Amino acid sequence: MSEAKVWDRLAGRYDTIVRLFDTSYGQVRERLERDLPERGRVIEIAAGTGQFTGELARRADYLMATDVSPAMVDRLRRRVLEEGIAAGIAAVDCAVMSAYAIEAPDGSFDAAFCANALHVMDAPERALAELRRVLRDDGVLIAPTFLHGVDGFRHGLSQTLGLISPFVAHTRFDLVSLTRTIAAAGFKVSYAERMRGLFPLGYVVAEPLATTQEQRSGDARGN
Numbered sequence: 001m002s003e004a005k006v007w008d009r010l011a012g013r014y015d016t017i018v019r020l021f022d023t024s025y026g027q028v029r030e031r032l033e034r035d036l037p038e039r040g041r042v043i044e045i046a047a048g049t050g051q052f053t054g055e056l057a058r059r060a061d062y063l064m065a066t067d068v069s070p071a072m073v074d075r076l077r078r079r080v081l082e083e084g085i086a087a088g089i090a091a092v093d094c095a096v097m098s099a100y101a102i103e104a105p106d107g108s109f110d111a112a113f114c115a116n117a118l119h120v121m122d123a124p125e126r127a128l129a130e131l132r133r134v135l136r137d138d139g140v141l142i143a144p145t146f147l148h149g150v151d152g153f154r155h156g157l158s159q160t161l162g163l164i165s166p167f168v169a170h171t172r173f174d175l176v177s178l179t180r181t182i183a184a185a186g187f188k189v190s191y192a193e194r195m196r197g198l199f200p201l202g203y204v205v206a207e208p209l210a211t212t213q214e215q216r217s218g219d220a221r222g223n
């Protein structure tokens with residue numbers, strides 16, 4: 001089943017299910033105060049039903065909140081309207097979009113946010129490469145990601161969830177493999193913290209490594 005179809009099926013129950021696992025979300029919101037630029041253009045990928053969209057919007061001049069699942073984006077749009085999330089900032093756009101093909105020009109965002117999603121993508125490295133592409137060289141990536149591979153208990157629990165629900169963790173990260181995956185996509189990890197929870201959360205902040213003119217022309221040639 002495609003990623004969009006899996007999450008379309010889970011969308012109606014997502015806000016209830018996430019409460020079992022989101023004990024670290026309050027801490028993430030606190031860290032965002034510290035780590036997100038105070039203004040600027042922000043992209044959120046895999047936004048789900050908008051657990052963090054309000055926090056991002058409050059600090060942005062412009063926010064593009066996206067997800068691959070149309071059912072998730074329906075709920076996200078509703079939340080943005082009902083909670084008045086767009087009030088006070090220049091604009092919030094909600095869009096159905098795959099993290100593997102972000103519809104935005106190179107270097108067009110000051111900050112990128114991807115919460116609780118790299119482990120559920122079948123190709124997280126493609127999403128990270130796209131995030132690197134759309135970020136400015138002096139931008140920031142913030143990627144809190146559940147760590148399903150920290151120990152045998154969490155590994156087993158993650159496998160069981162895959163058997164009893166449509167949920168699939170494609171990559172069972174620990175903090176080291178998560179930071180390595182992010183670094184391999186062209187980032188320098190500036191902060192990494194493991195937050196406690198049924199599944200611990202790896203909270204990672206990373207800066208893009210500068211792209212050279214040579215790399216840019218290579219990319220344009222499809223190398």
Ligand SMILES: C[S@@+](CC[C@H](N)C(=O)[O-])C[C@H]1O[C@@H](n2cnc3c(N)ncnc32)[C@H](O)[C@@H]1O
Nearest residue numbers: 003007046047048051068069098099115116117
């Ligand atoms: C566990 S939810 C996280 C939602 C929200 N960010 C949160 O922290 O609660 C994972 C989200 O990733 C989205 N997703 C999965 N694969 C994706 C992809 N390739 N591109 C964009 N979104 C994707 C799903 O549709 C789902 O909404």
